[in-house]
Amino acid sequence: MYKVLVSDPISDMGIQLLYDAEDVLVDKKPGLTEDELVAIIGDYDALLVRSQTRVTDRVMEAGKKLKVVGRAGVGVDNIDLPSATKRGIIVINAPDGNTITTCEHTFAMMMALARHIPQAYMKTVGGEWDRKSFLGVELRNKVLGVLGMGRIGSEVAARAKAFGMKIHAYDPFLTEERAEKLGVQLGTVNEIVANADFITVHTPLTPETRHMISSHQFEIMKKGMRIVNCARGGIIDEMALIEAIDSDIVAGAAFDVFEEEPPRADHPFLKHPKVIVTPHLGASTVEAQENVAIDVSEQVLLILRGEAFKNAVNMPPVPADVLNKLAPYFTLGEKLGNFLAQLTIGAVREIHVNYSGDLSEVDTTPLTRYIVRGVLSHHLGTEVVNVVNSMHLAKERDVQVVIQKTASTKGFTNLITVTLKSDKVDRSIAGTLLTGYGPRFVQIDKFPVDVAPEGNLLIISHNDKPGIIGRVGTLLGVNDVNIATMQVGRDNVGGAAIMVLTVDKPIPKEVLEQLGELPEIIKLKAIVL
Numbered sequence: 001m002y003k004v005l006v007s008d009p010i011s012d013m014g015i016q017l018l019y020d021a022e023d024v025l026v027d028k029k030p031g032l033t034e035d036e037l038v039a040i041i042g043d044y045d046a047l048l049v050r051s052q053t054r055v056t057d058r059v060m061e062a063g064k065k066l067k068v069v070g071r072a073g074v075g076v077d078n079i080d081l082p083s084a085t086k087r088g089i090i091v092i093n094a095p096d097g098n099t100i101t102t103c104e105h106t107f108a109m110m111m112a113l114a115r116h117i118p119q120a121y122m123k124t125v126g127g128e129w130d131r132k133s134f135l136g137v138e139l140r141n142k143v144l145g146v147l148g149m150g151r152i153g154s155e156v157a158a159r160a161k162a163f164g165m166k167i168h169a170y171d172p173f174l175t176e177e178r179a180e181k182l183g184v185q186l187g188t189v190n191e192i193v194a195n196a197d198f199i200t201v202h203t204p205l206t207p208e209t210r211h212m213i214s215s216h217q218f219e220i221m222k223k224g225m226r227i228v229n230c231a232r233g234g235i236i237d238e239m240a241l242i243e244a245i246d247s248d249i250v251a252g253a254a255f256d257v258f259e260e261e262p263p264r265a266d267h268p269f270l271k272h273p274k275v276i277v278t279p280h281l282g283a284s285t286v287e288a289q290e291n292v293a294i295d296v297s298e299q300v301l302l303i304l305r306g307e308a309f310k311n312a313v314n315m316p317p318v319p320a321d322v323l324n325k326l327a328p329y330f331t332l333g334e335k336l337g338n339f340l341a342q343l344t345i346g347a348v349r350e351i352h353v354n355y356s357g358d359l360s361e362v363d364t365t366p367l368t369r370y371i372v373r374g375v376l377s378h379h380l381g382t383e384v385v386n387v388v389n390s391m392h393l394a395k396e397r398d399v400q401v402v403i404q405k406t407a408s409t410k411g412f413t414n415l416i417t418v419t420l421k422s423d424k425v426d427r428s429i430a431g432t433l434l435t436g437y438g439p440r441f442v443q444i445d446k447f448p449v450d451v452a453p454e455g456n457l458l459i460i461s462h463n464d465k466p467g468i469i470g471r472v473g474t475l476l477g478v479n480d481v482n483i484a485t486m487q488v489g490r491d492n493v494g495g496a497a498i499m500v501l502t503v504d505k506p507i508p509k510e511v512l513e514q515l516g517e518l519p520e521i522i523k524l525k526a527i528v529l
């Protein structure tokens with residue numbers, strides 16, 4: 001049974017999938033302190049959070065069983081990603097579910113700013129009928145500067161066009177071609193701030209975007225402009241903004257997010273008549289909360305059950321079409337790596353992977369992670385190594401991973417050949433996925449074989465001499481070890497040969513020792529997959 005802890009308020013409808021799963025037990029404990037979380041996290045396989053819970057290195061360290069942290073939302077600034085990666089904990093988010101909601105909140109803020117709605121409301125409910133103090137501005141014909149044209153920025157731009165605004169935009173990934181298609185004018189940050197009547201930021205908070213709007217930008221800004229931040233606190237320098245408002249450069253600001261959340265009681269935004277604020281409500285709609293909770297629950301379930309998943313933040317993204325193509329190979333890849341790790345003696349220096357046939361045309365990076373996991377988990381344990389940290393752990397141990405792609409497949413439509421180079425030997429294995437039959441090992445070192453990669457295997461290197469097969473069979477039979485399949489391959493008549501057996505139960509150590517003493521047997525290895 002997998003245990004999932006939900007430590008922030010997350011839509012029940014959204015996590016229904018987890019409640020319904022027979023192999024999952026859900027505990028809801030919102031509002032835990034870091035110490036309280038550290039005390040209990042050791043019991044859980046998955047942790048689901050929004051933005052309140054801080055998933056620190058201490059929490060990760062205490063989470064001995066933790067396989068995944070799911071963030072019901074986009075930003076993962078409350079999660080220590082390097083710590084998660086180091087420990088092999090997958091961090092996933094739900095990047096699409098709150099895009100429209102946050103875009104609409106941005107618009108609500110922009111319109112409230114243009115028409116002084118919160119200030120006018122306060123006076124009206126306070127008994128004053130003040131129609132003079134709140135002269136607003138139209139959005140029509142105004143220039144809207146959009147900094148960050150990702151999911152939310154692009155939706156904001158599309159709606160602003162419907163309001164008759166002219167959009168000037170900057171995003172490091174926005175090409176002239178796409179800008180034209182979206183009907184926006186490209187500019188640099190400084191060009192945009194110099195021309196815009198309204199500015200809205202939709203970037204993540206990174207070292208580059210931190211204070212991207214600061215004193216210099218306020219100096220060159222168009223007088224009387226208005227500015228909105230529904231992305232992340234810190235993208236706009238809060239203190240520089242207050243100065244710009246007080247010097248009448250900026251006519252008003254609308255902020256949903258703050259450099260420190262919640263802001264201190266004496267934060268200048270909270271009492272300023274020209275600043276309107278909401279408490280990080282961008283994603284707070286029924287629809288968005290359901291969407292993100294559903295997305296994250298689906299992914300958590302896949303991860304707990306060891307199935308293919310998407311949206312991992314601490315792994316490069318894999319497009320859905322690539323994932324669909326590669327997922328059937330994940331088990332084969334891991335078994336190839338694991339088989340070789342068991343077969344190879346000495347300290348592993350290099351994992352060499354050759355992808356051929358169909359696989360030579362796809363980005364196989366996710367599959368490589370499985371192969372490397374297979375190799376490393378033999379020594380480090382399957383609990384320690386997973387597809388998030390496998391490359392990191394290999395690098396940490398100076399194990400080089402070399403990838404090669406070739407078109408030729410020796411008659412197979414797809415072929416993965418893995419070679420382990422240790423300080424003592426080079427061993428290799430090739431495997432393929434046969435339609436209707438699943439994964440098969442088709443070559444061990446230079447010997448062609450046809451083996452289903454599962455259960456108890458016995459690999460025997462021997463000299464090709466009459467009687468050897470019979471003697472191995474007899475010895476196993478006498479010791480009550482039933483042979484399920486047996487294959488032999490040889491170099492040339494009387495030369496080096498290999499025997500691959502699958503047997504119905506693990507072969508006792510004494511039987512392996514007796515087998516090793518048979519004439520003509522060079523070496524043997526029992527392998528469990």
Ligand SMILES: NC(=O)c1ccc[n+]([C@@H]2O[C@H](COP(=O)([O-])OP(=O)(O)OC[C@H]3O[C@@H](n4cnc5c(N)ncnc54)[C@H](O)[C@@H]3O)[C@@H](O)[C@H]2O)c1
Nearest residue numbers: 074075102148149150151152171202203204230231282283
């Ligand atoms: N207020 C809320 O409740 C709320 C809700 C959802 C998202 N957000 C935040 O909104 C922001 C945008 O989210 P999104 O889903 O659109 O993300 P996204 O990843 O789709 O878009 C972000 C864009 O910013 C661009 N960018 C990065 N550095 C930049 C720079 N220096 N200058 C200009 N552009 C830059 C990226 O290229 C990307 O296109 C994020 O910070 C996210 O955390 C806030």
Ligand SMILES: O=C(O)CC[C@@H](O)C(=O)O
Nearest residue numbers: 050051073074075283284
């Ligand atoms: O309400 C939340 O959980 C935060 C939403 C938002 O900031 C996000 O990053 O998705």
